[in-house]
Every structure is written in C-alpha cells, then in structure tokens.
Amino acid sequence: MQWVFPIPMRMLRMHFMVHATVGLDIRYVFKIRANVQTYILRKDEPMKSVGTTTPAEMLDLREENQKSVQRVRRQSLKTALIFWSFVGPMIIGLTVFFYIPILWSLILSFADARATLTPAGWVGLGNYRAMLGDPEFIRALVTFTIFAAFIVPTTLLSALGLALLVNSVKFAQGFFRSVFFLPTACSYVLASIVWKMSIFNGSSFGLANTVRHTVGLDPISWISSPNPPWYWLVLVTVRLWLQLGIYMIIFIAGLQEIPRELYEAALVDGARRGWQTFRHITFPMLRNATIAVLLLNVIAAFQAFDEFFNIMSGGNQILARPPLVYLYNIALSDQNYGYGSAGAIILTVIIVIFTLIQGRFLGFGRSE
Amino acid sequence: MAQDQRLFTTPLSRRRFLQYTGSMTLGGTILAACAGTSGGGTTSNPSLPTLQQWYHQYGETGTHEAVLRYAKQYSKANVKVSWVPGTGNEYPNKVHAALLGSNAPDVFELQNPTVDQVKAGLIEPLDDIIASVKSDFNPVALKPLTINGKVYAIKMINDMGMIYYRKSLLQKAGVQPPTTMDELITVSKKLSKGSVKGLYIGPDGGVNALSYILGWAAGGDFISDDNKIVFNNDNVATAYEKLRELNASGGVLPDAPTFWWDPSAFTQGLSAMQWCGLWAMPGITKALGDDFGVIPFPAVGTQGKPATFFGGWAEMVAAKGKNVAAAKEYVKYLWIDNSNIQIDWNVGYGFHVPPRLSIAAQASKLKSGPAAQAVGYLNQYGHATPPLWDAAMDTTLTDAVSNILKNGANPMTALNRAADKCNTELQTLLS
Numbered sequence: 001m002q003w004v005f006p007i008p009m010r011m012l013r014m015h016f017m018v019h020a021t022v023g024l025d026i027r028y029v030f031k032i033r034a035n036v037q038t039y040i041l042r043k044d045e046p047m048k049s050v051g052t053t054t055p056a057e058m059l060d061l062r063e064e065n066q067k068s069v070q071r072v073r074r075q076s077l078k079t080a081l082i083f084w085s086f087v088g089p090m091i092i093g094l095t096v097f098f099y100i101p102i103l104w105s106l107i108l109s110f111a112d113a114r115a116t117l118t119p120a121g122w123v124g125l126g127n128y129r130a131m132l133g134d135p136e137f138i139r140a141l142v143t144f145t146i147f148a149a150f151i152v153p154t155t156l157l158s159a160l161g162l163a164l165l166v167n168s169v170k171f172a173q174g175f176f177r178s179v180f181f182l183p184t185a186c187s188y189v190l191a192s193i194v195w196k197m198s199i200f201n202g203s204s205f206g207l208a209n210t211v212r213h214t215v216g217l218d219p220i221s222w223i224s225s226p227n228p229p230w231y232w233l234v235l236v237t238v239r240l241w242l243q244l245g246i247y248m249i250i251f252i253a254g255l256q257e258i259p260r261e262l263y264e265a266a267l268v269d270g271a272r273r274g275w276q277t278f279r280h281i282t283f284p285m286l287r288n289a290t291i292a293v294l295l296l297n298v299i300a301a302f303q304a305f306d307e308f309f310n311i312m313s314g315g316n317q318i319l320a321r322p323p324l325v326y327l328y329n330i331a332l333s334d335q336n337y338g339y340g341s342a343g344a345i346i347l348t349v350i351i352v353i354f355t356l357i358q359g360r361f362l363g364f365g366r367s368e
Numbered sequence: 369m370a371q372d373q374r375l376f377t378t379p380l381s382r383r384r385f386l387q388y389t390g391s392m393t394l395g396g397t398i399l400a401a402c403a404g405t406s407g408g409g410t411t412s413n414p415s416l417p418t419l420q421q422w423y424h425q426y427g428e429t430g431t432h433e434a435v436l437r438y439a440k441q442y443s444k445a446n447v448k449v450s451w452v453p454g455t456g457n458e459y460p461n462k463v464h465a466a467l468l469g470s471n472a473p474d475v476f477e478l479q480n481p482t483v484d485q486v487k488a489g490l491i492e493p494l495d496d497i498i499a500s501v502k503s504d505f506n507p508v509a510l511k512p513l514t515i516n517g518k519v520y521a522i523k524m525i526n527d528m529g530m531i532y533y534r535k536s537l538l539q540k541a542g543v544q545p546p547t548t549m550d551e552l553i554t555v556s557k558k559l560s561k562g563s564v565k566g567l568y569i570g571p572d573g574g575v576n577a578l579s580y581i582l583g584w585a586a587g588g589d590f591i592s593d594d595n596k597i598v599f600n601n602d603n604v605a606t607a608y609e610k611l612r613e614l615n616a617s618g619g620v621l622p623d624a625p626t627f628w629w630d631p632s633a634f635t636q637g638l639s640a641m642q643w644c645g646l647w648a649m650p651g652i653t654k655a656l657g658d659d660f661g662v663i664p665f666p667a668v669g670t671q672g673k674p675a676t677f678f679g680g681w682a683e684m685v686a687a688k689g690k691n692v693a694a695a696k697e698y699v700k701y702l703w704i705d706n707s708n709i710q711i712d713w714n715v716g717y718g719f720h721v722p723p724r725l726s727i728a729a730q731a732s733k734l735k736s737g738p739a740a741q742a743v744g745y746l747n748q749y750g751h752a753t754p755p756l757w758d759a760a761m762d763t764t765l766t767d768a769v770s771n772i773l774k775n776g777a778n779p780m781t782a783l784n785r786a787a788d789k790c791n792t793e794l795q796t797l798l799s
Contacts, residue, residue, distance in 0.1 A: 114484040136767060315572030316571070316572045319770075334758060334759035
C-alpha cells in the first residue's frame with residue numbers, strides 16, 4: 001500500500017495537470033534518461049572483428065574501448081545533469097515549501113507560540129485538547145465531511161460525463177476540450193468575486209435575480225439567507241465550474257489509453273454500443289483515472305478555502321466555514337500559531353486517514 | 369516509441385530565445401506583483417537610512433499619490449512606500465506575517481497593536497515621541513493603542529460610522545429620521561418600496577457592521593476597565609434580538625455588490641438609508657448634493673444611548689527594524705509635527721477626524737453641516753475596545769452574533785458561551 005500524504009497529493013495534482021496538458025512529467029523524464037542511455041550505449045558499441053586480432057589491433061581496440069568508455073561517461077554525466085535540472089528544483093521546492101513547514105508546524109503544535117514562530121513554551125497536547133473541544137472547529141469538520149460526501153460524487157460523475165461527451169465528439173474535439181478546460185486556468189478568487197457580485201448577487205440586478213424577475217419571481221438573497229441554504233448552490237456551482245475541466249482531462253487521458261481492439265472484439269462478440277460497452281469496458285478500464293480523481297477530490301474538498309473565504313464574508317462566514325478558514329483566522333488574524341498548527345495537524349491526520357481508507361478499498365497504487 | 373529523445377528538437381533560434389527570455393521577464397514581473405508592493409517615495413540618497421513604509425490600499429482617489437508625496441517631502445530618510453491591496457483582514461494579516469520575518473516594514477499602519485505583539489517584542493513603544501502632546505489626543509482614541517501604560521501607535525486618522533439617510537425619500541414616505549432602534553425598524557419598513565429598500569447594513573445582515581455598535585447602543589460594553597468580559601447580559605442580548613427583527617422586517621437591503629463601508633448602495637438609490645463611515649461623505653455629497661442627512665446609530669432599549677465606533681488607523685514601528693530611531697523620527701514628523709500633512713490626509717480625500725484635537729479644530733471642512741454633526745457624534749458617543757480585546761475574541765463575538773442572526777440561536781445562551789470562550793482567552797493574555 002502506498003502512503004499518500006496530503007501535500008504531495010497537491011503536487012500530484014500538478015503532476016497530472018502537466019502530464020495531461022503538455023505530456024511531460026517526471027516519469028517521462030526518467031524514461032528519457034533511460035532511453036538516452038541505451039541509445040548512447042548502442043551507438044558506441046565497438047565493431048566486432050571477424051578474424052583473429054593482431055597485437056597492434058588489440059592495442060587499437062583497447063584504446064578505442066577506453067575512448068568509448070570516456071565518451072559514455074561524459075554522455076551519462078550530461079544526462080544526469082539534464083535529469084537533475086528537471087527533478088532538482090522540484091525536490092528543493094518540496095523540501096523548502098512543504099516538508100520543512102509541515103515539520104515546523106508539528107513542532108509548533110506542541111508549543112505556545114503567539115505572535116512568534118519560535119516556541120515560547122511547551123504545552124504538550126494542550127493545543128490539541130483545546131482544538132478538539134472547540135465546537136466551531138468540530139462544526140467546520142462535520143460540515144466539510146458532509147460537503148465532501150456531496151461534492152466528490154457530483155464532481156466525479158459530471159467530469160466523467162463531460163469526458164465521455166467530449167471524447168465522442170467527431171469534430172472540433174480539441175476546441176471542446178479546451179473550452180471545458182479553460183475555467184481551470186481562472187483564479188478561484190476571481191471566479192468567487194464574479195459569482196458573488198455578479199451572478200448570485202442578492203440585489204435585484206444580480207444575473208440570477210434578473211432571470212427570476214423576468215419570469216415574475218421575487219429576488220433571492222443567494223448568499224446571506226440561511227434558510228433555505230441557497231449559498232450551497234453558489235459554492236457548489238463555482239467549484240464545479242472551476243474544477244470539472246481538470247478532472248475531465250484526466251478522464252479523457254484515461255479514455256484515450258483504452259485500446260480500440262477491446263471495443264472491436266466486444267462488438268464482434270455481440271456487445272451493444274452504449275451502456276453495455278461502457279459498463280464492461282470503458283468504466284473498468286478507467287479504474288486508475290477514477291481512483292485518482294476520487295482521491296484528489298476528497299483532499300480538495302477538505303482543503304477548500306478560496307471560494308468560501310471570498311464569498312462567505314463577515315457574518316455569512318459561519319454558514320459555511322471550512323476548517324482551513326477557521327484555522328486561517330486563528331493563525332493569521334489572531335497570530336496564535338501554536339493553536340492553529342494543532343488544528344492543521346488534526347486536519348492533515350483526517351485527510352491521511354481518508355486517503356488510506358480509500359487506498360485500502362480502491363487499491364490505489366497496488367500493482368496491477 | 370519516441371524516436372527523438374533530444375530536449376530541444378531545433379537549435380535555439382534567435383526568435384525562440386526571445387520568446388523564452390520574454391516569458392521569463394514577464395513571469396518575473398508577475399511574481400514581483402504578487403508581493404503586492406509598489407515601490408515609490410524619495411529618490412534615494414545613499415547617505416540616508418532607508419525606511420520601508422506600508423499602507424493598506426485606501427479607496428479614495430488621490431490617496432496613493434498623497435502618501436508618495438509625504439514620503440518624498442521627508443528629507444531625513446529614503447522612504448519606500450508600499451501600497452498593499454486586499455479587503456477585510458488581508459492587509460493586517462500581511463503585516464502580522466511580515467513582522468515575523470527578517471524583512472518587516474519599518475513603519476506601518478494598523479488599526480491597533482496587540483498584547484501578543486508586545487509580549488513577543490515585535491513593536492516599539494512610542495511614548496518618547498508622543499509624551500509632549502499626549503493630552504492633545506482624545507483618551508478614547510488612545511485606549512486601543514496603550515498596552516501596560518505604554519503607547520505603541522500614533523493615531524493617523526479617527527474614523528466613525530453613522531446612518532446616512534436620503535432626505536427626499538424620507539419626506540416622500542412621510543417619516544422622520546429614527547431616534548430609537550424600534551423606530552429604525554418601522555422606518556426601514558416604511559421606506560421599502562419595490563426595488564428600493566429602507567436600510568443597507570452590509571451583505572451579512574449587519575453582523576460585521578453592527579455587532580459592537582449594538583452592544584454599546586444598548587448601554588453595554590465588551591470588556592470592562594477592570595478587565596472583565598461583560599457583554600453577556602440581557603440588554604446586549606436584546607439588542608441582537610432586535611437586529612434579527614430588523615432583518616426579518618423586510619426593510620433591509622439583503623445584498624449589494626459592495627460592503628457597508630462603500631456608499632454605492634446608498635448613492636445609487638438601492639436603499640434609502642445606509643450605515644457607513646464619515647470617510648464616504650465627500651463621495652456622497654458629490655453624488656447626492658445636499659439630499660442627505662446623518663444620524664447616529666439609535667439607542668436600543670431604555671438604558672441605551674446612541675453609539676458609534678472610535679476607529680481609524682494608527683502608525684506603528686517594528687522593533688526589529690534596522691533603523692528604529694529613524695522610523696520613530698519619521699512617524700513623529702508625519703503624525704505629531706506636520707499639521708499640513710495631518711489635515712491633508714484627514715480631510716483631503718475621504719473624511720476623517722484628525723486625532724490631534726488642536727489640529728481637528730483647524731480642519732475647516734469638518735466645521736459645518738453633516739461633517740460637523742459627525743464629529744459631534746464621535747466625541748459624544750464614540751467607543752473603542754482596549755488591546756486586551758483581541759482577534760480571537762472578535763471572532764468569538766462575531767460567531768455568536770452570526771449564530772443568533774442566521775441560525776436562530778438563543779441570544780443569551782450564545783452570549784454566555786461566547787463569554788466563557790473570551791474569558792479563557794483573556795486569562796491567557798493576562799498571564
């Protein structure tokens with residue numbers, strides 16, 4: 001079983017994105033390195049002599065051999081350089097921006113650290129006890145478990161549906177793929193502001209309310225009214241709009257890896273196009289893509305921040321406050337870094353547990 | 369299988385080179401922009417100390433040019449001004465984070481210093497520069513800036529909030545400006561006609577705008593002078609219940625593209641009244657001429673009194689800066705000695721009340737009409753919380769009021785629970 005930690009999962013997301021869009025990822029770099037080496041070795045293989053060799057020829061051959069060894073060494077130094085120039089920055093970045101902060105956060109979570117990043121005194125598990133006894137933090141966790149239970153299947157099904165649709169289009173497939181992928185390039189903050197101020201504004205001239213007005217309905221305050229909780233519609237739609245593209249691309253990549261022969265064979269055997277081939281060929285063959293999307297999605301749901309922070313401001317925050325927004329308040333507004341770190345570690349542990357459970361049931365990372 | 373294993377399929381052409389370097393330069397610019405800082409200030413003189421100064425982004429036109437001008441006028445240091453964008457707590461949070469690093473701004477504005485910052489030795493006491501003129505500041509204004517008897521910030525501007533009303537709309541509806549909370553509810557309802565609503569208090573039902581105001585208007589307070597949490601009483605609870613009633617009355621504009629601190633909803637005719645700050649008055653005058661009046665937030669209940677906040681921004685000095693003495697000198701120049709800058713900054717763009725009483729008396733723009741009324745409200749009804757009331761307590765109170773308003777929580781239960789949490793925090797701060 002593979003241990004997958006939350007932060008590297010974010011890197012994994014990037015990794016998928018790069019793989020899907022540019023076709024270049026770290027595995028590819030490894031592959032390049034291996035291929036370059038075999039290529040060089042093949043090229044420099046010495047000529048085989050047919051007859052017996054004279055001592056002079058032997059000497060020549062030895063010299064030739066030495067030269068080729070040197071050449072290979074030079075070449076492999078070059079490939080190593082290329083390899084590290086690709087991988088090095090990522091490893092440095094991971095260490096500096098992820099592993100050290102995580103470790104530091106773990107240390108701070110056992111300490112009293114207010115308005116300072118160096119522990120001012122040790123409090124043992126005090127921060128953890130206080131955090132787990134904080135009803136607002138617990139409420140945030142519960143809300144977001146429910147949120148995850150809803151958003152994950154919704155995103156998964158929508159992305160899969162979209163991928164199947166786009167993949168089956170006979171013309172302008174690249175166009176549709178780009179159109180649906182484009183929102184991924186949009187900033188969460190920007191989209192949140194558009195959703196909040198323009199589309200779902202509670203005043204009479206918000207887009208949604210204008211539409212309601214034309215059919216003779218009263219305006220709704222989408223974001224601030226607690227009952228019915230329309231704000232979930234706002235939050236879910238902005239998240240779907242932003243996220244579907246990337247997951248769709250992962251599914252399309254998966255779809256394009258399915259060998260056509262399978263479908264042909266199935267058709268010969270009398271399978272019907274549509275549900276039957278989807279049920280027995282497409283979906284099982286998409287297993288890895290589905291698992292990846294599922295894992296990334298669960299983590300993304302627990303790490304939700306941007307759209308909630310930007311849409312649910314002031315007194316509306318309490319209606320849908322993700323754990324991260326709550327921790328942001330503690331750590332950045334109140335500068336209580338020890339307490340905030342304890343919350344972050346608790347959240348990390350929850351995400352790791354969820355990931356492990358999923359890994360166990362879905363067999364992510366298990367060899368085929 | 370991939371046949372071509374080379375990384376660059378073609379040798380680096382001149383055009384390709386330009387593309388790459390161009391995108392790198394662009395990337396660098398974007399990265400630099402992420403820092404949210406734009407340089408500016410004096411043309412540097414190598415023999416003088418260099419000071420980094422941070423402002424949050426003020427909304428009024430001309431403010432950015434003004435601070436660059438002030439920095440340029442100063443001859444004893446090279447001042448580099450950063451104009452930091454962001455709404456809500458984003459600017460203060462950026463300052464909080466920067467103070468922990470090795471490259472903190474030397475001089476920066478915040479609404480108030482915190483006890484934790486003092487304990488951690490992050491900020492410099494400024495008693496030596498304020499001592500000679502301390503009596504020239506309103507004691508309420510000094511309260512949030514004083515920790516353990518030491519003053520840690522020099523007030524740059526005093527802010528206050530009040531209710532703006534549209535005279536013509538009130539006349540048409542045949543109502544007088546409200547003088548009690550109950551009247552505010554009935555008047556708001558009467559003023560609501562079609563798409564125009566009676567009152568705008570922000571898109572969150574007034575939690576952000578009025579949580580503190582309501583407590584004070586009900587005759588209560590949040591933390592007493594002898595450091596006790598005192599907001600969990602019937603008067604304050606009733607005030608929050610009234611807020612619920614106000615929101616349910618149908619007289620409140622539930623949402624607008626801007627928050628309460630921007631007067632757009634009022635000036636564009638979405639609401640007949642709005643809770644907003646004195647800072648917005650020049651903009652409102654420009655949009656509506658003299659078709660507006662102001663009232664303080666009315667008293668709640670029999671023991672109440674009208675209320676407003678004694679807010680604003682104050683200049684502080686980072687204790688770990690490289691040029692602490694020069695930074696203090698600069699703060700003194702700006703906000704103690706230079707009356708021209710203080711008047712320009714307070715009434716040249718948005719309206720604020722100069723913190724120095726002697727200078728406030730010279731600000732002619734605040735001497736008549738609604739502006740003069742506002743100054744009167746500030747002096748008569750202004751409240752502030754002391755530094756012991758910190759951000760954690762603020763979050764706790766906001767959560768409690770939100771719960772009362774949005775989730776229908778019992779006001780007294782919610783306040784008691786919040787008071788317990790605030791007490792725990794208070795004990796930590798006092799220890």
